[in-house]
Amino acid sequence: MSSQRGRRSPRSTAPEQTTAKTQAKVNGRSEEKRDSRSSDGKPRPTGAAKDHDGEKNGHNVTKKRMEKSGSQDKPATSTSDKKPAPQRANSNRQSQKQKCVSSSDRDETSKTSEDPRAPDSRARKSALNADHIGDTQHTKESVSKKQPDQRKFESEGKRHKDDAQESAKSRQSKKQTNPERCESQDKPATNPAPQRAQSKRQSQKQNDHPNRNGDDGSPERSSSARQGKRLVNDKLEVVLHATLEKLKIKKDERSKASSRVNEMTNTVISHLKQKMSWCADIESLTTGSYYENVKICEPNEFDVMLTIPVERVDIQKFNKSGAFYSVALKRHPNKHPLARFLNEDMTIRASEMLNEFRDGVKEAVESLSYKIDVQRKKLKCPAVTLQITENGNPISIDFVLGLKVHGSWPDYTRDGFQIERWLGTKVRTDLKRLPYYLVPKYEGKGNDEHDGVVAKDVWRISFSHVEKDIMKRHGHSKTCCESKGQKCCRKECLKLLKYLLSQLKEKYPEKMSKFCSYHAKTTLFHACARKVEDSDWASGQLANCFQELLGNFVESLRTQDLRNFFVPSQNLLHQDHVPKSNCDFLAEQIKFQQNNTFPIFQDTSKPRSP
Missing domain, CATH: 1.10.1410.40 (Poly(a)-polymerase, middle domain)
Structure with missing residues (x-):
């Protein structure tokens, strides 16, 4: 009987592994939807801080699990005995801890089931299952608490978007009535000193290189000047050839x-x-x-x-x-x-x-x-x-x-x-x-x-x-x-x-x-x-x-x-x-x-x- 139970134990962990994978996906999607900032307005901790917290929490969880595995006859701790997370800022770190714990539990469970000589394999499996159930309940509570806040942020983003659209429509209508003023308002503020210097350089360049035809550089006047010069040259050609004759x-x-x-x-x-x-x-x-x-x-x-x-x-x-x-x-x-x-x-x-x-x-x-x-x-x-x-x-x-x-x-x-x-x-x-x-x-x-x-x-x-x-x-x-x-x-x-x-x-x-x-x-x-x-x-x-x-x-x-x-x-x-x-x-x-x-x-x- 003991050998049969030992052979069934790996199959019995399959549903539990599936539950852990599903929960990890849910946690990943919830992380993508959440706002980049925490509820108290402070930025999230960096990757180095997360790793430090993860190591600390992982150590505590491992210690707690060892205590549970030491008492084989103790019933599994219910979810009601755990304290709910006081703030949403800790939910991300907890979901990360759940991933680490789930993966480590699966490894230990597989090792225990494969080793028939382990004396307390069934007790340890029961303790791990109870721990998984408690973590799952805690994660659901965290997700349910995050949903109202998420809806709140989405409504605020939609309101800001509507305000931006109304502002753009207002500027468009003003441009139709007074385009020069609107263009000056849309331009970013610049330092007038470089503009004056650039204008002075352009003016100096025009003085240094005046238009040969004496016009203002416009295509119409340039063409007129070239045509006038061509007429003068044509007349001069006639005079010179007549003189040579x-x-x-x-x-x-x-x-x-x-x-x-x-x-x-x-x-x-x-x-x-x-x-x-x-x-x-x-x-x-x-x-x-x-x-x-x-x-x-x-x-x-x-x-x-x-x-x-x-x-x-x-x-x-x-x-x-x-x-x-x-x-x-x-x-x-x-x-x-x-x-x-x-x-x-x-x-x-x-x-x-x-x-x-x-x-x-x-x-x-x-x-x-x-x-x-x-x-x-x-x-x-x-x-x-x-x-x-x-x-x-x-x-x-x-x-x-x-x-x-x-x-x-x-x-x-x-x-x-x-x-x-x-x-x-x-x-x-x-x-x-x-x-x-x-x-x-x-x-x-x-x-x-x-x-x-x-x-x-x-x-x-x-x-x-x-x-x-x-x-x-x-x-x-x-x-x-x-x-x-x-x-x-x-x-x-x-x-x-x-x-x-x-x-x-x-x-x-x-x-x-x-x-x-x-x-x-x-x-x-x-x-x-x-x-x-x-x-x-x-x-x-x-x-x-x-x-x-x-x-x-x-x-x-x-x-x-x-x-x-x-x-x-x-x-x-x-x-x-x-x-x-x-x-x-x-x-x-x-x-x-x-x-x-x-x-x-x-x-x-x-x-x-x-």
């Missing part, structure tokens, strides 16, 4: 003038070779705007350099500019054709050479059948100017004496002639292998002396032959402006700038007397060295390119700084050569023409050559 030279006029100049040049060279021994090897070098295809208005001005080749010369800088030099012969000075013009220090007296050259040119043109006028010598001018009349139009020819020097370019040209990005390194190397030229020209007073050399005997370095080659190439690509290549507006911009200077010079001769076409050409060279791509000078961008070129020239006038393209140490606008007031005057005149679409170009009268 007026500046074109007719082919028949060009050919007639060119043939007459060639005839006079051959006559002068032939006469000088025959009558002057030091001119036996004289050569001609055609330079200037006509041969660079940038001549404007009429073919009425030509420049021809007649050069004497020299070798083994010693050149010394005459002043700080690096553009003027004294020239001395190094080898066999007594046998050299120029020996008659040498000083004691072997320097060449340029002033005497120029006087003999002038006399020889006058004699040469006397043999020609048509009338030729020799212009009066101009101060500091190395040219002998001849003027003839062809079909009622005057034509002037400048014969310039020069020395053709074979050898390396002077050191002062080392930092100049920067065309690598524009025309290429190879082109620069090839051009620097060419000889350079010296012409008898000085600045300042002719009697000024420096190291025993007077100013009238110095020579100015010239690269007119290289300038002609640059204007012939002028494009970044080899096919620029060819029949199948892309067209550019470099030469057109130079023509317009030269014409602008000539028209202002005619209108204000005194203020414009210090300016010449070489200032315009130098400005173009610097612009081409900066803007190297042919697309930057596209023919369709004539207005923009010309305006930008004028901007560069005005900047040079304002700063009074325009460097020689080949000799950077020489400033073509130095105050010793051009007064500051003249530079400012020209800058203002150019800005006026820019702002009024160049009224000086819109004169209907036939343009006159500068």
Whole structure:
């Protein structure tokens, strides 16, 4: 019998285990539904506090169970003998204790039932069953006490929700009537100081970067400004193209003038070779705007350099500019054709050479059948100017004496002639292998002396032959402006700038007397060295390119700084050569023409050559 009872004891605990599991689920659901705070308003204990209480209560329960198991004949304690939980805050801890006790009881019960040698297994099982019944009754009482409080919290939550909905409806109705006020009320309170600082920064940013079109940045005004600017550019394009049409030279006029100049040049060279021994090897070098295809208005001005080749010369800088030099012969000075013009220090007296050259040119043109006028010598001018009349139009020819020097370019040209990005390194190397030229020209007073050399005997370095080659190439690509290549507006911009200077010079001769076409050409060279791509000078961008070129020239006038393209140490606008007031005057005149679409170009009268 005892063995049968021992075998039945595990099955008898099954309903009790099911009851414990069911009660644990109920306790879990009740914990989820309860509010996060206890009835007295204090927060629940943390996990560490719960574990501490659980260990303490578990110890008490285990002690109580051991006392019950020690008295086998004692009846099970009823639920009425237990004290109810005074507060809901302890209910959670008690339910947790019930879980721990139930699990531990099940383990002990199973061990007791499996061990038949345990003497008090039935008594202990009875005590545990009674303990489970008491715990179950206590849990039901706790749940029944929690339900009214739970309903109370749910009703309060529903009331708060209804109040929030009514408040939202009220704000919505106020927004419809007065939206600005409601929006300001809905926004959270912020510190006004950062807002003022941010507004100040935005205002400063707008001042630093104003709208280029002068509008307020709105799409409508921006579009209107762009459209207005487009109309101005279109009008300027029309004016500039019409001006270029007026500046074109007719082919028949060009050919007639060119043939007459060639005839006079051959006559002068032939006469000088025959009558002057030091001119036996004289050569001609055609330079200037006509041969660079940038001549404007009429073919009425030509420049021809007649050069004497020299070798083994010693050149010394005459002043700080690096553009003027004294020239001395190094080898066999007594046998050299120029020996008659040498000083004691072997320097060449340029002033005497120029006087003999002038006399020889006058004699040469006397043999020609048509009338030729020799212009009066101009101060500091190395040219002998001849003027003839062809079909009622005057034509002037400048014969310039020069020395053709074979050898390396002077050191002062080392930092100049920067065309690598524009025309290429190879082109620069090839051009620097060419000889350079010296012409008898000085600045300042002719009697000024420096190291025993007077100013009238110095020579100015010239690269007119290289300038002609640059204007012939002028494009970044080899096919620029060819029949199948892309067209550019470099030469057109130079023509317009030269014409602008000539028209202002005619209108204000005194203020414009210090300016010449070489200032315009130098400005173009610097612009081409900066803007190297042919697309930057596209023919369709004539207005923009010309305006930008004028901007560069005005900047040079304002700063009074325009460097020689080949000799950077020489400033073509130095105050010793051009007064500051003249530079400012020209800058203002150019800005006026820019702002009024160049009224000086819109004169209907036939343009006159500068």
